[in-house]
Amino acid sequence: MAKPITVWLTRLTPLHFIPVVTILEELQVPYVIQSFKFDDVKKPPFIDINPNGRVPAIVDPNTDLTLWESGAIIQYLEEVYDTEKKLTYNSVKEKHLLTQYLHFQMSGQGPYFGQCGWFNGLHPEKVPSAIDRYTKEVHRLLGVLNTLLEGRSWLVGDKCTFADLAFLPWNCRLDMVLLTAPGEDPLAAYRNVQAWHKRMEDRPSWQKAMDIRAKLMDEQGLQANGMPKGVTNIKEYEDYMAKAAEPQQ
Structure with a gap:
């Protein structure tokens, strides 16, 4: 053991x-x-x-x-x-494709989604050029993924791999990243990504990870969407962040 x-x-x-x-x-x-x-x-x-x-x-x-x-x-x-190769492959072609997509997530999705979320909701000042740049990049990357997933269930081969799962957390935060209106699915325009995302969300491993996340968020006084408890919309969140940024007396 x-x-x-x-x-x-x-x-x-x-x-x-x-x-x-x-x-x-x-x-x-x-x-x-x-x-x-x-x-x-x-x-x-x-x-x-x-x-x-x-x-x-x-x-x-x-x-x-x-x-x-x-x-x-x-x-x-x-x-x-992963001795049973549950989330990977042995063959040279598939192994390197998996590495390619993991690097794409780390160099593309993670940084650009993160910057978009920062300038949309966390930066103390509105910087329209930055918001425009990173919002366009988020949609460009979603378009790339949508094309890659055309006619496919997974990025590589016929099963969910570590490369697929690496994209899941940031796609779950798209509503906050893009400031999507309540009840609107930010993946609706990207049907292949939407279906892929749903397949991964249904996995027990993800549900367990989200349970752990919810517990940690609750311990730090945050809601599931990352906003402090008691904050119900982006305007309130912006006011909260602005107040937090004020110099302490």
Whole structure:
């Protein structure tokens, strides 16, 4: 029996650990979560684990390896623990296609979706040029995925892989990223992506990861959409953020 892997994360960043937890759940690898305050992300002991001061990071006692960067962690878990090839393939072609799509997620979807969400909802000042740029990039990337998934259920081969699951967390946040109107599905214009997303959302591993996320969000006083409890719309959220940014007396 493998010893549990420790997954380090801060309580303010539950989104970033979800792909790692989902993969661990898919592979039924034992793990424990080490949650700590965001204020301590640049302090020991975490800075000794990840000098870059970003989560997630893992410590695997079974191989004596400490690893950070979610993409690297996912590839490691696949190589070491996916002995039955549940989420990957052995063949050279498929293996490299999976790597390609994981890099596409890390260099494309993650950064651009994140910047769009920041400038739309979190930046203290409205910067129209930045909002326009990153909103267009989000739609461009969704268009690319929609084309890739034409006539396909999964990005590579005939099963869900780690490359598919890597895209799931940010697609779940599209309503906040794009400030979608209540009740509107931001994936409605991208039918292939929408169906792909739904297939992954129905997986038990994802539902377990979301249960863990909900618990962590509740502990830090946040709703499922990431807004503080008591905040019901974007205007209230902007007012909340503006007040939080005011200098303390």
